[in-house]
Amino acid sequence: MQLKNVTRLETVNHGLLDTLLRVHLRNPRFPRPVFPTFSLYFLVVRFPPMKLNLALAQIATHLGDVESNLETHLDFIKQAKAQNADLLVFPELSLTGYVLQDIVPTVAHHPTDDDSVFKHLLKASKDLDLVVGFVDEDSRHRFYIASAYLSGGRVLHIHHKVYLPTYGLFDEGRFFAWGDSIQAFDTKFGRVGLLICEDFWHASPPYLLWLDGADILLFSSASPGRGLNDHEKLESARWVERVNKSYASLFTTFVAHSNRVGYEDGLNFWGGSTIFDPRGELVTQAPYQTEALVASSLDLGLLRRTRARLPLLRDERTGLAQRELSRIISSREGGWKGHND
Amino acid sequence: MTDLTINTSLARQILTGFIKSEITRVGFTRAVIGLSGGIDSALSCALAAEALGPENVLAIRMPYKASSADSLEHAQLLIDQLGVQSETIEITDMVDPLINLDPEMSRTRKGNIMARARMIVLYDRSEDFKGLVIGTSNKTEILLGYSTLWGDMAAALNPIGDLYKTQVRQLSRDMNIPAPIVDKPPSADLWANQTDEDELGFTYEEVDKLLYLLIDQRYLPEECVEAGFDKSFVDKVVARIRRNQFKRMMPIIAKISNRTIGYDFLYLRDWGT
Numbered sequence: 110m111q112l113k114n115v116t117r118l119e120t121v122n123h124g125l126l127d128t129l130l131r132v133h134l135r136n137p138r139f140p141r142p143v144f145p146t147f148s149l150y151f152l153v154v155r156f157p158p159m160k161l162n163l164a165l166a167q168i169a170t171h172l173g174d175v176e177s178n179l180e181t182h183l184d185f186i187k188q189a190k191a192q193n194a195d196l197l198v199f200p201e202l203s204l205t206g207y208v209l210q211d212i213v214p215t216v217a218h219h220p221t222d223d224d225s226v227f228k229h230l231l232k233a234s235k236d237l238d239l240v241v242g243f244v245d246e247d248s249r250h251r252f253y254i255a256s257a258y259l260s261g262g263r264v265l266h267i268h269h270k271v272y273l274p275t276y277g278l279f280d281e282g283r284f285f286a287w288g289d290s291i292q293a294f295d296t297k298f299g300r301v302g303l304l305i306c307e308d309f310w311h312a313s314p315p316y317l318l319w320l321d322g323a324d325i326l327l328f329s330s331a332s333p334g335r336g337l338n339d340h341e342k343l344e345s346a347r348w349v350e351r352v353n354k355s356y357a358s359l360f361t362t363f364v365a366h367s368n369r370v371g372y373e374d375g376l377n378f379w380g381g382s383t384i385f386d387p388r389g390e391l392v393t394q395a396p397y398q399t400e401a402l403v404a405s406s407l408d409l410g411l412l413r414r415t416r417a418r419l420p421l422l423r424d425e426r427t428g429l430a431q432r433e434l435s436r437i438i439s440s441r442e443g444g445w446k447g448h449n450d
Numbered sequence: 451m452t453d454l455t456i457n458t459s460l461a462r463q464i465l466t467g468f469i470k471s472e473i474t475r476v477g478f479t480r481a482v483i484g485l486s487g488g489i490d491s492a493l494s495c496a497l498a499a500e501a502l503g504p505e506n507v508l509a510i511r512m513p514y515k516a517s518s519a520d521s522l523e524h525a526q527l528l529i530d531q532l533g534v535q536s537e538t539i540e541i542t543d544m545v546d547p548l549i550n551l552d553p554e555m556s557r558t559r560k561g562n563i564m565a566r567a568r569m570i571v572l573y574d575r576s577e578d579f580k581g582l583v584i585g586t587s588n589k590t591e592i593l594l595g596y597s598t599l600w601g602d603m604a605a606a607l608n609p610i611g612d613l614y615k616t617q618v619r620q621l622s623r624d625m626n627i628p629a630p631i632v633d634k635p636p637s638a639d640l641w642a643n644q645t646d647e648d649e650l651g652f653t654y655e656e657v658d659k660l661l662y663l664l665i666d667q668r669y670l671p672e673e674c675v676e677a678g679f680d681k682s683f684v685d686k687v688v689a690r691i692r693r694n695q696f697k698r699m700m701p702i703i704a705k706i707s708n709r710t711i712g713y714d715f716l717y718l719r720d721w722g723t
Binding site: 171172173174208210211212334337338339340341342343371372373374375377397398 | 460718
């Protein structure tokens with residue numbers, strides 16, 4: 110009974126308790142609480158909750174039809190709720206569809222209570238946390254590919270896609286503004302980072318989120334299937350799964366990827382959403398090419414156990430990385446020749 | 451490097467999903483397809499039948515008086531196997547009056563008239579059957595421009611346009627397309643004993659490997675020669691791809707306004723669906 114109460118207390122104000130405890134534990138002048146108060150505190154508050162029932166909504170969308178996509182969202186939210194999901198992650202641009210081109214300005218929304226779409230999603234987020242994909246328009250009318258983390262009726266974080274693929278079959282840079290921030294943020298399940306598709310084809314955004322404290326990386330995509338050969342999977346699927354698994358391994362974090370399905374003209378979106386654990390092991394995977402809701406109860410204690418064995422985070426030399434990065438970027442000979450943005 | 455083998459079950463899943471999605475999202479449930487007796491239309495028809503159910507597919511045989519009897523029979527084999535709806539509409543009476551106007555008319559012109567007459571039949575039946583026209587052009591012939599503009603290329607959607615001819619064969623075998631269709635020499639059947647490979651001057655097997663390097667693997671022409679292809683063959687194919695770009699495009703529009711269809715008025719066909 111007591112455990113239950115503490116859990117509920119933590120849910121309400123985890124941030125404050127966590128901060129107090131961090132100060133408490135790091136400061137030797139504070140007397141440590143006496144067992145059992147401390148152990149209870151330690152187990153339930155410092156590493157709370159130990160389970161996260163994480164669900165991925167692998168949906169197909171209607172191109173430019175926000176209203177019908179919202180209905181799909183509310184339907185999947187209902188299903189996820191019935192499965193006791195704590196957090197439900199939708200794919201990239203889940204409210205709008207992907208190849209928007211000149212549709213972009215007509216489907217933009219901003220996640221506020223008075224927004225006709227977000228008022229429903231914010232309300233739904235009182236029951237379970239949500240990550241949704243949308244077109245965000247800022248006050249100066251720049252349009253971003255965005256993901257919002259909604260919890261308890263509030264927006265905890267908005268991520269604007271920082272890498273817009275504009276090559277091959279992609280033309281995002283023509284229609285969207287580039288995001289310019291990569292930040293982790295606190296949730297009731299621990300610190301989380303959001304990235305969108307091409308963001309995690311580059312190594313630096315997941316790396317920065319890792320350093321910024323994210324223990325759960327939530328990736329969303331609208332990844333067009335391509336590269337059919339005699340392999341059992343599409344090349345695009347193999348690539349994405351490989352990098353997701355790598356980030357989970359390199360950063361000893363949870364990495365969840367919610368990818369959409371369906372078609373837009375001749376493009377197919379391959380689905381196959383995954384969750385990898387901090388050991389780099391596959392926890393669950395949704396089927397390819399078809400709508401699905403997958404949920405998995407994640408044992409968050411794996412973070413501690415994996416890092417106790419494999420202290421990659423502890424040993425990461427950020428100062429060294431920063432010094433070398435500065436040298437490389439400023440070096441006139443040799444060195445970096447790419448963007449300095 | 452030049453292995454064009456594909457995972458056929460994955461191809462089948464993606465292509466039938468494509469047909470179903472792209473027909474139903476615009477409010478249709480049915481498809482119309484011209485069945486020549488050849489492998490490309492047979493494969494498209496089989497995919498459509500699997501995607502939509504055979505009762506929702508209308509296969510139309512459109513012989514000309516000079517068409518080979520085999521073509522009709524082979525088309526019938528497939529119709530019977532799939533259980534799709536079918537019709538036979540001979541185009542001789544449609545095209546002969548035009549052909550007879552010019553006793554000097556070349557075989558190419560006659561072939562183009564037949565291909566376009568078949569397009570008219572398909573689009574007419576499409577309206578009546580309330581089904582969209584499914585295309586049957588493969589990647590090899592689209593790249594080589596081995597087709598009639600607004601004729602056999604005319605369709606609402608094309609499930610096999612990203613499969614080379616040799617991949618069409620592989621998938622056709624997997625889908626149990628009758629052996630006589632899969633094994634016979636490809637032909638446009640516009641005149642007696644015409645075969646694609648005679649007319650093109652090379653085999654599909656050869657050209658598919660070259661196209662795969664040039665297009666899919668982004669090889670430079672000289673790299674293809676280094677990889678073992680004959681230079682004159684490479685040059686001929688490269689020139690053919692470039693020369694036929696016009697067949698792969700909608701008519702180009704002269705831009706004079708600030709916003710022009712095709713340049714800065716950009717929407718997918720699936721806009722709003």
